[in-house]
Amino acid sequence: MFDFSFAEIALCMVIALIVLGPEKLPKVARTVGRWAGQARGYLRNFTAELDREARLSELKKQLDEANRIVREQNRALNSAIEKTVSELGKDTPPKS
DSSP states (O other), X not given: OOOOOHHHHHHHHHHHHXXXXXXXXXXXXXXXXXXXXXXXXXXXXXXXXXXXXXXXXXXHHHHHHHHHHHXXXXXXXXXXXXXXXXXXXXXXXXXX
8 A cells, every 4th residue: 555665664763763752752653553553453344344345236236137037037937828828718619
């Protein structure tokens, strides 16, 4: 995601050491590390949720397609049954 080289990180640490001093730097580093960990956790949860939504959307599309196919097959079967019944009705002699 972000591309930081070792030299850039080392430069930031030297500047932080100069600005914050050796007493506050460990506390600040722990806090920043905790925030980074929380941010990674939030990002992991967010990407997992997006993945679940994408899978759910794909499953919904597949279900809709299956329902459409079943409806078409049902119409074709009903049409064939009606045609057969009407043909059978024409072939039977009238009762006296």
